[in-house]
Amino acid sequence: MYEIVCKLKLLKSEFRRLKKRTGNLTDNVQKAKTFLDKAQSLFTTYKEDIFLNLVKCCRRVYAAAVKLEITRGELLTTQHDVTQEFISYFQNLLGGSTTHRLLDLGFLRPALKHTITTAEASLLVAPVTQSEVREAFFDIDVESAPGSDGFTSAFYRAAWPIVGQSMFEAVDEFFRTGKLLKRSIQLF
Numbered sequence: 001m002y003e004i005v006c007k008l009k010l011l012k013s014e015f016r017r018l019k020k021r022t023g024n025l026t027d028n029v030q031k032a033k034t035f036l037d038k039a040q041s042l043f044t045t046y047k048e049d050i051f052l053n054l055v056k057c058c059r060r061v062y063a064a065a066v067k068l069e070i071t072r073g074e075l076l077t078t079q080h081d082v083t084q085e086f087i088s089y090f091q092n093l094l095g096g097s098t099t100h101r102l103l104d105l106g107f108l109r110p111a112l113k114h115t116i117t118t119a120e121a122s123l124l125v126a127p128v129t130q131s132e133v134r135e136a137f138f139d140i141d142v143e144s145a146p147g148s149d150g151f152t153s154a155f156y157r158a159a160w161p162i163v164g165q166s167m168f169e170a171v172d173e174f175f176r177t178g179k180l181l182k183r184s185i186q187l188f
Contacts, residue, residue: 128168
């Protein structure tokens with residue numbers, strides 16, 4: 001876990017620097033396309049797995065940039081439009097106006113006769129697998145962050161060929177030891 005935190009911390013300053021220079025969605029699409037072209041050229045030349053993984057990551061970044069340009073590429077000029085976009089974005093991110101009703105399921109108790117078997121119980125404490133960790137990361141909404149490090153699920157999806165093994169090892173370590181890093185080591 002410490003290794004991952006250190007690596008992400010190093011990336012954070014680079015992402016902040018890039019964020020200051022970015023903003024034009026069309027330029028971002030063009031940059032992503034350029035990176036993809038270079039990655040494909042490297043793979044064509046060297047035919048190594050590392051370059052194939054780089055091509056896959058660049059494809060994801062390019063697709064995300066295109067999608068972002070299409071969905072958020074509209075220039076908002078009035079205060080009202082900007083306010084509405086802001087509200088809409090956070091309503092979608094936080095679940096909108098969905099109301100939650102409490103349901104009293106007490107009436108179901110008499111019908112619940114199933115208790116878990118020894119085999120089912122053993123599954124609850126079985127070691128976590130790489131596919132389970134990947135699935136958990138990929139089930140998170142792309143604009144949400146799985147932790148307080150500020151990296152969104154989209155980042156982890158795009159970089160999975162590079163960070164996936166480290167993320168699995170960190171999650172596995174937590175399940176084996178029950179220990180997390182202290183707050184003082186977090187990225188913020």
